[in-house]
Each structure stands twice: as C-alpha cells, then as structure tokens.
Amino acid sequence: MNEVRRSAAALEVRGLDVYYGHSHALQGVDLTLESGVFSVVGRNGMGKTTLCKAIMGLVSVSGGSIRVRGEDVTRRPSAQIARLGVGYVPQG
Structure with missing residues (x-):
C-alpha cells in the first residue's frame, strides 16, 4: 500500500483562545496556511x-x-518564533 506523505503546513492554528483581562478577544480560531504568505x-x-x-x-x-x-510554538518567546522564519509587519 502506497502512503502519500504530506509535509507539515507552514502555519496551523487550532482552537486559539486569547483573553485581555476578562474579555475573550479570540474564540476558537482555526486556520491552516499550507505555504505562501499570510495576510x-x-x-x-x-x-x-x-x-x-x-x-x-x-x-x-x-x-x-x-x-x-x-x-509547536504556542508558548515560545517571540525571538524563537522569528528564528523559525515567521515575521510580523504591523500597519504603519
């Protein structure tokens, strides 16, 4: 039996929750970026x-x-995440 093996997605977010104090800012966000640029x-x-x-x-x-x-980079410091090739360019 031939098994097709896929490479891991460039970015995968599953069930993401973020709070600011008691405010639930992100609720269960899911997304997958197979490759390319994410905006x-x-x-x-x-x-x-x-x-x-x-x-x-x-x-x-x-x-x-x-x-x-x-x-998994969920709780890593931002410097480690950047070393993996992830960049963040805020507006302005």
Whole structure:
C-alpha cells in the first residue's frame, strides 16, 4: 500500500483562545496556511492584530495551539518564533 506523505503546513492554528483581562478577544480560531504568505484583513475590532500577535508570541494564548511547519510554538518567546522564519509587519 502506497502512503502519500504530506509535509507539515507552514502555519496551523487550532482552537486559539486569547483573553485581555476578562474579555475573550479570540474564540476558537482555526486556520491552516499550507505555504505562501499570510495576510489578515477585516474591519476594526475583529481580532486581526490579536491573532498576529498571538502567532508571534507577543500576547499570551489561553487555549489552542500554534504550529509552524509542524513544530509547536504556542508558548515560545517571540525571538524563537522569528528564528523559525515567521515575521510580523504591523500597519504603519
């Protein structure tokens, strides 16, 4: 039996939860980026910045997981995440 083996996604976010105090800013966010560039667009207050900051390790994650090429980076410092090739370019 031939088994097709896929490489790990460039970025995989599963069930991501982030709180600011008692405010539940991100609730169960799931996304997968197989390859390429990831950009987030939407109206004000939708959680775009919080999502990007969580992926970069700049805000604490309350639940869920973040993987870069299969490696769990959920609670790693942002410098380690950047060394894996993840970049964050905020507007302005």
